Amino acid sequence: MEEQMSLVIGGVPITPDSSYELKKHSAVTQISNRISLMQRKSYNLLLYFAREQALKNPDLEMYSVNINKLRSIGGVLIKDTKHIRESLRELMTVVVDHNILGKDKQGDWGAFVLLPEVNVKNSEITFALPPSIKNALLNPRMYARINLAITRGLSSKYALALYEMARDYIAVTIPRMTLKTFRKLMGVEDSLYVNFPDLRRRVIEPAMKEINTKTDLRIEIEYIKDGRKILGIQFTATEQRDKLDDMLIDDALTQVIERICNVPELSDNDKFMLLVRGKLKDHGLDYVLSNIEYALTRAKQNKEAYTVAALEEDFAAGDRAKATYINKREVAIAAQREKESSDVETEFEIRKKKYIDYFNALDEDDQLEIISQISGHYYSGTRESRIVSYLQNKRDIVL
Numbered sequence: 001m002e003e004q005m006s007l008v009i010g011g012v013p014i015t016p017d018s019s020y021e022l023k024k025h026s027a028v029t030q031i032s033n034r035i036s037l038m039q040r041k042s043y044n045l046l047l048y049f050a051r052e053q054a055l056k057n058p059d060l061e062m063y064s065v066n067i068n069k070l071r072s073i074g075g076v077l078i079k080d081t082k083h084i085r086e087s088l089r090e091l092m093t094v095v096v097d098h099n100i101l102g103k104d105k106q107g108d109w110g111a112f113v114l115l116p117e118v119n120v121k122n123s124e125i126t127f128a129l130p131p132s133i134k135n136a137l138l139n140p141r142m143y144a145r146i147n148l149a150i151t152r153g154l155s156s157k158y159a160l161a162l163y164e165m166a167r168d169y170i171a172v173t174i175p176r177m178t179l180k181t182f183r184k185l186m187g188v189e190d191s192l193y194v195n196f197p198d199l200r201r202r203v204i205e206p207a208m209k210e211i212n213t214k215t216d217l218r219i220e221i222e223y224i225k226d227g228r229k230i231l232g233i234q235f236t237a238t239e240q241r242d243k244l245d246d247m248l249i250d251d252a253l254t255q256v257i258e259r260i261c262n263v264p265e266l267s268d269n270d271k272f273m274l275l276v277r278g279k280l281k282d283h284g285l286d287y288v289l290s291n292i293e294y295a296l297t298r299a300k301q302n303k304e305a306y307t308v309a310a311l312e313e314d315f316a317a318g319d320r321a322k323a324t325y326i327n328k329r330e331v332a333i334a335a336q337r338e339k340e341s342s343d344v345e346t347e348f349e350i351r352k353k354k355y356i357d358y359f360n361a362l363d364e365d366d367q368l369e370i371i372s373q374i375s376g377h378y379y380s381g382t383r384e385s386r387i388v389s390y391l392q393n394k395r396d397i398v399l
Contacts, residue, residue, distance in 0.1 A: 022048045022146040025136035029144045029168045031096040033187025035114070037157040038076055039087050043114060044146060045074040050129055051137040058138060067123045075152025081120060088125070091115040097184070144168035149251070150215050158186050158203050159210040166217055166237035176224060176234040196230050204233075216240050252285040253277060259292060265304045266292075272304060279311050290316035354399040355388040 022044055033040070050063040067084055070076040078084045091114045117128040129137075144167040154160045165185060166174065177185075179196065186203060193199040208219045217237050224232040256276055260266040267273075279288050294316040295307035310316065359367065373394070374386040391397040 022148060023051070023137075023140055023143040024146050024164065024168075025133075025140040026142045026144060026168050028133060028136055029146075029164045030185065032184050033157060033161045034094055034096055035091065035157075035187065036087070037155070037160060038078075039091055040157060040160055041074045041076045041151065042070055042084070042087065043091065044148065044151065045070050045076070046115070046125075046127055046129075047133075047137065048148065050127075050134070054134065054138055062117075062126050062128055064124055064126045067120075067125060070125075073148055073152065075154075081123070084125075085120045088115065088118045088120065088127070092118060144170075147216070153214050153251075154210060156207060156210055158188075158207040159214075161186050162207045162219065162235070163211050163215055163217065166211070166219055166235060170217075170237055170239060174235045174237065176232050178232045179230065182233055216243055249277060249280050252280050252288075255285065256280070256288060256292065259289060260296075263296065263303060266307060269304065272308065275308065275311060286320065287314070287316075290320050294319060351399065352384060352388055355391050355397070356384055358391065358397065358399060359387050 024044070024047060028047075035043070045065060046063070049065040049069075053063050054060055067078065067081065070084065071078055076084075094114050095111050096114060097111050112130045112132055114130075115127060116130055119126045144164055146164060146167055151160055151163065154163065169175075179199070183190075183199070186207075188199070188203055193202050204221065208221065211217055211219050216239055218240055220236045222234045222236070223230050224234065253273075253276065257267060276288060288311065291310040291314060292307055295310040296303060299306040359370065362370075370387060370390055374383075374390050
């Protein structure tokens with residue numbers, strides 16, 4: 001049975017239809033790009049993990065992510081903890097305009113601070129988001145699907161901003177825009193590339209080339225002219241799904257090479273690498289890596305022949321099945337614990353309702369007496385829980 005091609009980033013499998021994807025609200029995608037490439041990638045990761053955590057608990061005020069995930073998943077180049085701390089601190093001072101192209105017709109122009117609060121302790125980042133961003137994450141009326149496996153490979157802030165804008169309009173026409181609006185979206189400072197030929201050579205063309213080479217989109221541009229004068233520009237973007245498959249294979253191949261780099265009879269063997277590419281396409285990264293690991297930890301000699309046989313015959317099938325079983329068992333145990341906890345909570349709520357119904361059936365004088373008794377320091381919690389506690393402990397009521 002064939003497995004879907006997957007790339008593992010930060011321990012998480014990425015596929016063309018991956019759930020490991022940021023649904024970035026259109027208004028937030030169309031911001032004045034006054035931040036660096038590293039900061040925009042980091043912010044995307046913060047938004048992703050904030051959304052995942054907020055969906056599970058909408059009442060959360062602070063979110064968290066490990067620094068290593070910024071490196072492995074987002075492709076963020078971090079020198080050390082001090083480096084990321086300084087970059088995140090800068091985001092606390094950055095005020096950006098949003099919804100610049102006006103795609104969100106229900107939203108007016110607005111501005112916000114990207115990161116109102118952030119703390120870094122050891123390798124853990126905790127942070128807060130503006131209320132408008134939190135609402136946009138939980139209830140996006142329109143959004144761009146940003147695949148983090150793709151954007152991690154972009155090396156220019158202009159390419160990343162242009163890619164996100166194109167993704168935001170992938171199913172509709174990208175609006176025409178003035179050069180002033182384009183510069184704002186890209187974050188080109190007023191003093192840079194004032195002449196259009198410089199802007200085209202330094203910003204537009206390199207960003208388009210990087211997107212067309214490294215991502216699943218193809219970007220084209222039309223210049224709006226008045227004679228020889230450039231008044232504005234309009235981009236068009238089309239998806240290249242087949243190219244995404246090739247990109248995933250190339251990235252997966254890189255992970256394989258990292259594993260076998262100290263085994264020259266494999267890494268320097270063109271025939272072996274061709275076999276690996278075919279197995280990646282047919283079976284996926286987990287299949288390939290598990291069989292290579294199986295062979296290299298067992299082969300006493302002739303590692304090439306043993307590894308080839310493992311890939312052809314799937315020697316590691318048992319190991320993967322065992323790992324899958326253990327994972328499913330852990331998930332089942334967690335689900336059972338959650339169910340038991342829920343059952344206990346449900347039983348408690350049913351019993352509490354009986355006591356409150358009992359209280360409501362008492363005459364008014366008796367109710368007032370109980371209220372006066374539970375108003376002291378002895379009782380804590382909600383009014384209902386204090387009533388239940390009083391009835392159980394002071395009046396020996398068992399329901």
